[in-house]
Amino acid sequence: MEFVTGAGGRRLDCVRRGRGAPLLLIQGMAAHHALWGAELLSALEERFDVVAYDHRGVGRGDRADEAFTTADLADDAAAVIASLGWADAHVFGISLGGMVAQELVLRHPAAVRTLALGCTTAGGAQGIISETSRRMVEAIATRDVEHGLRTSFEANLSCRYADRVPAAREIYRERALAVRMPVPVVLMQWAAAQAHDAADRLLTVDVPTLVLHGTADAGMPVANALRLAELIPAAQLELFDGAGHLFWWEDPVRTAALLTAQASAWG
Known part of the structure; x- marks a missing residue:
């Protein structure tokens, strides 16, 4: 465990594993580095110098008391890359982190x-964030931990995965509670996600781009991925059949293989 530096010198919590090409992982709403899971991180560290950091206000990092946008969070990501001494990085953002990654490539190309954009949306009038996500945020806002865990588990993982992995709920509970996640920060993240709109600017993206999405994603419908793949020039769309929002939990091997293949092809 260590810290990296976000915009304005803000201290952010992170984990760093492996050696190789730089890879920055950007988590989603109400999430943190532990939710990447050991399975994915272990697969990635064979090829990458992996840094998974937490957004402002999460974990042991500095407090976040003022509202922020996905652009503000993108400035954090750019500062993290610089603070690590990297000139640039392969970037994988999921959900809210995918929105942040869009702003990162637009603001700091x-x-x-x-x-790589996972289970996310370009936002705007045609962006779809489902009522399932809204119910999850409402459950978290009650501060009833068990209610929040039940609701977020159902929003994030497919029924198929839950049936296949008997201990899935216990694993999810342990990882979700491993890092401090203040409710006010989650609500500010939700507001930032709702306000996100990069659709009209994505045509200018000129880096190799993967769009990854589970077809059974209850929180962020797969139609968002189809739209992203149309908006970003030459984007490669990869769907995870039957997987939920946390598709990399359900298929960490394929997720790592796709990220590795992209990095190998483009240096």
Whole structure:
């Protein structure tokens, strides 16, 4: 465990594993580095110098008391890359983190070597964030931990995965509670996600881009991925059949293989 530096010198919590090409992982709403899971991180560290950091206000990092946008969070990501001494990085952002990754490549294009956008949306009038996500945020806002865990588990993982992995709920509970996640920060993240709109600017993205999405994603419908793949020039769309929002939990091997293949092809 260590810290990296976000915009304005803000201290952010992170984990760092492996050696190789730089890979920055950007988590989603109400999430943190532990939710990447050991399975994915172990697969990635064979090829990458992996840094998974937490958004402002999460974990042991500095407090976040003022509202922020996905652009503000993108400035954090750019500062993290610089603070690590990297000239640029392969970037993988999921959900809210995918929105942040879009803003990162638009605001700081030289910092992004390749881009992978998972279970996310371009936002705007045609962006779809489901009522399932809204119910999850409402459950978290009650501060009833068990209610929040039940609701977020159902929003994030497919029924198929839950049936296949008997201990899935216990694993999810342990990882979700491993890092402090203040409710006010989650609500500010939700507001930032709802306000996100990069659709009209994505045509200018000129780095190799993967769009990854589970077809059974209850929180962020797969139609968002189809739209992203149309908006970003030459984007490669990869769907995870039957997987939920946390598709990399359900298929960490394929997720790592796709990220590795993209990095190998583009340096």
